[in-house]
Amino acid sequence: MTNIYKRALKTWGKEPQMLQVIEEMSELIKEILKNINRKKDNLAEIIEETADVEIMLNQLKSCYDIEKQVEDYKAQKLLKIEKRLDDWEKLKGK
Numbered sequence: 001m002t003n004i005y006k007r008a009l010k011t012w013g014k015e016p017q018m019l020q021v022i023e024e025m026s027e028l029i030k031e032i033l034k035n036i037n038r039k040k041d042n043l044a045e046i047i048e049e050t051a052d053v054e055i056m057l058n059q060l061k062s063c064y065d066i067e068k069q070v071e072d073y074k075a076q077k078l079l080k081i082e083k084r085l086d087d088w089e090k091l092k093g094k
Contacts, residue, residue: 005062
């Protein structure tokens with residue numbers, strides 16, 4: 001997969017692809033807002049836009065060669081979230 005991301009960057013260039021990341025993220029935001037604010041049944045669109053965003057985020061990580069750093073940071077953040085959830089559940093369990 002990484003090869004595809006690198007090929008896309010080489011073919012279309014860094015700046016256009018990073019702008020594409022922003023575009024795909026805004027499309028996902030738009031679909032989430034429709035779902036929440038307008039109670040629209042648009043799960044298919046949310047699925048499609050989520051896939052697009054994940055692809056573009058992977059391309060962004062490849063572009064900046066930050067795959068490892070993002071994974072490390074994500075693992076740290078998940079531990080913090082887990083601790084907050086544990087604390088919250090203890091507080092609510094009293």
